[in-house]
Amino acid sequence: MSNLSELLPAGGGGKNVSFVASGTLPNGKPVILNSDGTATVVSATALADAKYGPFQATSNIEQNITVVSLTGDKVVAIYRDINNSNYMYAKVGTVTGTSLSYGSAVAHTSSAEHPVGSIYDPSTGKVVVVFQSGSQFWVTWLTVSGTTVTWQSAGSAVRYDTSDPQTDVTLSYDPTHSVILIGYADSNDRLAIRTYNSATGTLGTKFAPIGTSTGGVRLINLAYDMNTGKHIFCYDPNSTSAINYVIVSVSANSGGNLTGTSTVQLNTGTLASIEHSLFSMIQDEKTGWMVALFAGANYYATVKGYLFSATTVTAISTATIIHSSASLNYNVAYYPPSGKVFGVFSLDGGTKNFLGSSLSGFAANTTVTFTTPFIVDNNTNNRNSMGNGHFLTYAPTPQRLVLATSDFTNSSVVQGDLYVIRPVHQSTNLTSTNFLGITDSAISSGAAGKVTIKGGLKTGLAGGTFAVTVANPGSGNRYYINGVLQYTLNLREGFTYKFDQSASSNSNHPFRFSTTSNGSHASGSEYTTGVTTSGTPGNAGAYTQIVVAASAPTLYYYCTNHSGMGGTANTLAAIVPNSVYYVQGDGTLSTTTTSPAVRIGKALSSTSINLEFNS
Secondary structure: OOOOOHHHOOOOOHHHHHEEEEEEEOOOOOOEOOOOEEEEEEEEEEOOOOOEEEEEEOOOOOEEEEEOOOOOOOEEEEEEEEHHHHHEEEEEEEEEOOOEEEEEEEEEEEEEEEEEEEEEOOOOEEEEEEEEEOOOOEEEEEEEOEEEEEEEOOOOHHHHHHHOOOEEEEEEEEEOOOEEEOOOOOOOOOOOEEEEOOOOOEEEOOOOOOOOOOOOEEEEEOOOOOOOOEEEEEEEHHHHOOHHHHHHEEEOOOOHHHHHHHEEEEEEEEEOOOOOOEEEEEEOOOOOEEEEEEEEEHHHHEEEEEOOOOOOOOEOOEOOEEEEEEEEEEEEEEOOOOOOEEEEEEEEEEEEEEEEEEEEEEOOEEEEEOOEEEOOOOOOEOOOOOOOOOEEEEEEEEEEEEEEEEEEEEOOOEEEEEEEEEEEEEEEEEOOOOEEEOOOOOEEOOEEEEEEOOOOOOOOOOOOOOOOOEEEOOOEEEEOOOOOOOOEEEOOOOOEEEEOOOOOOHHOHHHEEEEEOOOHHHOOEEOOOOEEEEEOOOOOOOEEEEEEOOOOOEEEEEEEEOOOEEEEEEEEOOOOOOOOEEEOOOEEEEOOOOOEEEEEEEEOOOEEEEEEEOO
């Protein structure tokens, strides 16, 4: 049994049903249905940054290696094999949580070629590959069945510019017209774009949005903006150490024949000044911002956020240095489990490791936040000459990123490797089908208690009581909330929450709130709005209680006598009648729809929600 429809008839049956608790179930909390018929509170577990590998794709390659993800657990690595007549090969990798295995390598043709970019076309299920043969540049495609690669038939590749353009290439997918955009610098150093239809293997008309610019234009990045349906084409004009952008729109000709698709320039402008044309940008799908990772002053790894309208940049965050060392080889990818962009870059001196960092948390005219960069490879002399945007990809089924690197094992041998990366994020037990309902009272583990299930009306939503205890996990005394070390609380405006300090371990540890982390131990003051206390901690009847005020700030609980014992108390907006609510991966209720959130129903009042049976 894994969902409620197996337990009850359509329509939900009874509204308040008794379930045995697997683990303690607090009052008024969303719960899931387990396969054995028990109920467990919706919760999330923090997972730290981790990486696995290397997983060798080939033993001797040219520096370029590109990797692209398909649906599910498959990725494709594409590279030029020096040991095999410089042929271009592709092989499928199957990604699990901690490993990667390969199928057989398949050559494109019996000619010397090397890839310069790749992208997955979800409309056809094909991987589009841009490659160089001699001084000529071509585009082709391949398909995957299981772990078998099949290339487009020999001789069917098309040359996307007959005047032998520059090597810089960037790719983007247009979901409205189901075409790939190929961005490049042509032989006259002009910015150029062509569309490619992988269903027909045909090119659209060449478009040069900066047609008068010559002499040194360097291609940077092409990214699709889901907010506007436009593509942001970034480039370095005439090696000026600045990043300019062009907003490009794709439009089908009359009759909708996509082989005639053209691109239309909307506007140009300048994004940032940088030290070098090293720049990679992608959209944060949670916030809608474009996040750019690039070489800033002194070649330091720098991040910046941009928000575009249909014709221009409407907001720009301040630039933030995330690593104060000269670096290069930038690439970014969106990581859905965390709702953040993940960026990688390699150090350009000493140990040449790739480092990775999660980037997020920005609003207009503020800085981008980031996690401390960590080493994501095992080799101290890593590189990838592949253009920005082609060597980091997301495999959805195992929820992992895959990084392609060129490992210089010595001066003459370059090994092509893939690494599996799990960025820091919250892992939840909530799925799209296992949401059960909301508890009607606190239920001890192993005991039976009532749950308002889907199809019922959950009333009396309020706060709750938390049991506070104190123990030493090895680094000094810490608060435990309902048995969880320094539990992150989520307190809703208008609700009342009691923190019971009756347990004897609370003696000499008064529980208080502050707007400063660690409270008075970090020069903060006690937060007293709506807060009452009673009794002496460690004795029966002792508690701290809070009625959460409207627009209350984020709070932090702490011990007035000892540093480092507390944690965070997030404050949530009051429930708004007639608004649709979703249970989040950590068990909170909000109007946020981003996965893994699951819709549960519409609020009828500030304390009641109609739980939809088919949610």
